Amino acid sequence: MTTIKDVARAAGVSVSTVSHVLSGRRPISEPTRLRVLEAIERLGYRPNRLAQGLVSKSSRSLGLLVPDLANPFFGSMAEAMEIAAHDRGYSVILCNTNLDPKREADYLSMLLSRQVDGLLYFPGTRVPNRALLEAVAAGVPVVVVDERIDNLPGVFVDNFDGGRQLGRLLAQLGHRSLLFIGGPEGLPTVTDRLNGLRAGLAEGGSASATVNLLLRFGEYRASHGYETIHACAREGVFAAVGDERPTAVVAANDMIALGALRALRELQLQVPRDCSLTGFDGVEFTAMITPSLTTVQQPSTRVATAAVELLLQRIEAHEHHRDRERANHEHQPSAEATPVIPHVVLPVTLVVRESVAPPPQLR
Template structure:
């Protein structure tokens, strides 16, 4: 391996001179500079970031904790975040939590060992993980993505509004009886979307709607099985107000599975039953029938999350400089630290999968 020492020797200067050429922190005479640059080029020198990190106390890397990369929603989010981070000179360490909080704890410990400068965290599992809170307490900047967690900074979309737009649409079409297939019960995204849905239904239609609730994982299989289970329970055999005329899935994957199951039950979407998703991943435009869904600006969410995280990281670095001065205690500025929550707007995308309910039999 070619080190800075080799370059220094080749250029006939000291190690610190080479470093200064590279960083530009001290003036270097032009001839020396050129000699050093030439040596670097000739030897193919590449600074060792481990060593740099050791002295600078920053690895210039971020930990990305994501529950399920096979889900294209997380895939495109991860992609956009990595790109944003790379643009700002940071690398991303990928961690697949798979909804397992033991794994999460494991990864967190590893990431701290690796001196990551910050964490991009997709919950996916219920509420804040213990290990995550410890990391936060230890002073590692964290930005929570996609979910809202009250006392942690986060970037997410207006899930309530998305739900509300869906509710209004369905109510206006005349739907009075719906099946809501949620993700994990209690997750903010799920709850917000559901509450929004309720609000939208109330706004859009006269009579209060009949709303059947199911919860489970954010996966196609959950949508698929839920429909079949409901069918076995006679939900779709009911008549009148009881029978759901629309299925609202808490995300696109669930909707995809539900669509399949509905078809297996000989229920045509949207003729016999409307269907909606949430997230607006690419395939929703491609399937048949194309899916009515709420589109997230995923790239904007991703870049906003990275921006917010880097902002906090840089703020933290300044803060750390002052850390030595034993409590400045500026009485004036004794404000509670404000936890930023960036909320981005969503867009309702109306496609083939919704229609007025079938005439009552």
């Protein structure tokens, strides 16, 4: 997809000059205007998707893309972001990508055509969507949330420390054989939570203790937790004796834990009598199910507020930069300083509830 920067490069002018030609709001010499129009036609650039959003006045609206609204974590986060944006005079357009790259690209195109001032983006896959990278290259302010993307500003929680707190707790209870049910392998949250779990198990156990950690990866969905437990049962994992049998299941999020709990019940394995179970995120239902779920609580309201504030800062910085470009002669662009990529990392809290206990052999 051709970007406004491609047009500027092909025409030998600045991005602001292309914007001025498209908007018609500033005088541009006729030879320069014709050169820009020729580049637009030759490259097949569609200004209604990107350029109009860059040159228009503020729409006082933000785009919010989440990967899975069926997960109450994203629902509660979206609600908190809408409240934070509303309090600051902005509306939010919510888009559920459902982990579909094509759907995500379509939504990005729609949001840009509606001239949103910036994007709040929850990545759902390891590889960033090309449409997102094109929007960033075109100058659209973007803040990522939950999963890190290289060279983009974002707001995250300390997933490593959350995993470490869980690992330390389970090791201190005496668990030495565990099943970790993760989301997509290689996703930053999955990697950080698993590495933290390993560190916590080492910190909480004796120096001579050997830990058996069985790993399974898939989607951040309840169905993955449910199917993984039954698959492990068919493999004889829960029929093993001694240290080979898992005495605790560590789910990488609360939805996976919910599916795992259902499957464990169907296998007549009681939590926590036969097997402890933990989650991650701290969504509301974790306190209401039986047994109540031990989990790592994310500060959703703080994350949402910090993400909205960071995005508004990026929007303001983008507008100042655009104003400076307009003040300079088109053939004498100002030197750009090396950009600082801000990352906000917030702490998490371990919430210990009924779903954990010492392993059966220690009771």
